Amino acid sequence: MKKVIAIVGGGPAGMSCALWLKNLGFCPIIIEKNPQLGGLQNINPFHNTWILGIWGRTGKNLAQELRQHLEIECISTLLDSQVQRITKGDNFKICTADYELTAQAIVITTGQRFKGYETIKSIPGSHQLLRSPRVCFNPGAIPTTHGQVVAVVGGGDNGLGIAIRLADTAKHIHLFVRSKLQGFTMNQNLILRGVEAGKITLHKSAIIQSFERLGEKIKIVFKESNNQERELLFDSLCFRMGFAPNTEEIVQLFEEGGMGSLELNAGGYIATDAFLRTPIPNVYAAGDVANPRDPCVATAVAHGAIVARSIDEDLRSEQI
Ligand SMILES: Cc1cc2nc3c(=O)[nH]c(=O)nc-3n(C[C@H](O)[C@H](O)[C@H](O)COP(=O)(O)OP(=O)(O)OC[C@H]3O[C@@H](n4cnc5c(N)ncnc54)[C@H](O)[C@@H]3O)c2cc1C
The missing domain is CATH 3.50.50.60 (FAD/NAD(P)-binding domain)
Structure with missing residues (x-):
């Protein structure tokens, strides 16, 4: 048998x-x-x-x-x-x-x-993002962000890939990376090209402090490598957390x-x-x-x- x-x-x-x-x-x-x-x-x-x-x-x-x-x-x-x-x-x-x-x-x-919501759950204000149509965790989804200011969070290939893809049609992409870029060299180079072209802003060593829904916008407060606190307003957020x-x-x-x-x-x-x-x-x-x-x-x-x-x-x- x-x-x-x-x-x-x-x-x-x-x-x-x-x-x-x-x-x-x-x-x-x-x-x-x-x-x-x-x-x-x-x-x-x-x-x-x-x-x-x-x-x-x-x-x-x-x-x-x-x-x-x-x-x-x-x-x-x-x-x-x-x-x-x-x-x-x-x-x-x-x-x-x-x-x-x-x-x-x-x-x-x-x-x-x-990894989804659980990775940001401990950040103040994150519960306001739950079930928001302007927030996307799924690496297989391509959110509609034409003409929008978009935050992409994640420095691996999924984060870099979606930032590159959305940069073609979004108003501007802010890419938040906890330490340094980690994806394929090819993707890292495309991000740097997007930065040079003024389509992408790269926030390296960025630690997100809080989220806040303000009408249609979402505010992110974060600290960068110089430890200075900054805040920015976004139309959409895309998390690619691995x-x-x-x-x-x-x-x-x-x-x-x-x-x-x-x-x-x-x-x-x-x-x-x-x-x-x-x-x-x-x-x-x-x-x-x-x-x-x-x-x-x-x-x-x-x-x-x-x-x-x-x-x-x-x-x-x-x-x-
Ligand atoms: C958006 C996206 C794009 C990708 N693009 C590419 C690409 O272009 N090229 C490429 O080569 N790879 C790509 N990948 C990666 C590729 O899909 C994975 O590496 C591959 O599917 C891994 O295969 P696997 O069988 O090891 O695991 P999986 O594909 O994760 O399959 C595991 C299976 O186990 C099942 N399972 C889990 N727990 C249990 C349980 N307790 N009991 C029973 N069943 C269970 C799951 O439901 C699932 O069906 C991509 C992945 C994603 C998310």
Whole structure:
């Protein structure tokens, strides 16, 4: 009988791992909490220009094509499903609300989520921004800011990318960066070009002190590197505060199931060896949740393949 491998998370890493496992003679089952597979690419409306051999597709298009591929391969999938319990005897027993699976190995591919309101919650006045149509946290959204004065908060690629994009049509962009610019050199150069062209003002080492809604405008009080307090009025705010790994639930499940703790690294990502094994035997992690240096579809897909090869090696050597 084919060995069953449970894959928790149906983004590119989980889907790639499932395909490789099927090709290697296993029976993979993907457990995905959302109603459809695709992970973060489901919220990416931009052209994904980073994958060799695939061009002219948005992230959403790509997610759809990955789903179609798995359908053609008849890979088993539990959608709208979350793991509620994991225990270990000879094998792993994995329970969702509707199913109980027995699996020989578990792959964690739960990815990341973008950081939202929680990152500014402690700043005075932030509650006034909640549910405002002029405030945007979603890195997959392109707010309409034509002719507006816009604050973009965040110095990574998502912050730089949206600042560059909005600078074409906004009246002016103020880019707030806590320390220094961190995105790709190409994006940093485009920001500096926008600064030279007078379209973007860069506030480096800027610490936001407070927010205040004043009619249609939002006031930001902030301190820059010289420690001087300043205030500016904006029509729209765009927060691009980075990502956090989806590890809390899965870590708790392993602890409650008495299997020991998954090791986390400094950023809270799952620690693995070079072949993506966790310290818990037959438990693996792949994709963004395993903290690749370059989190993207290509690394997620590659991770999926590496884990499948590790499982093949480990479960074969257990038989010998
Ligand atoms: C706006 C945006 C644009 C991007 N653009 C690009 C780009 O152009 N090119 C590129 O290569 N990459 C891009 N990325 C990054 C890329 O989408 C990710 O690196 C990639 O999706 C990571 O794949 P993953 O499978 O590791 O994780 P994810 O895609 O995050 O998938 C994880 C899956 O696990 C599920 N999950 C989480 N917790 C649980 C749980 N407890 N139980 C069950 N399921 C769970 C989630 O619902 C999700 O479906 C972009 C990301 C964003 C947000």
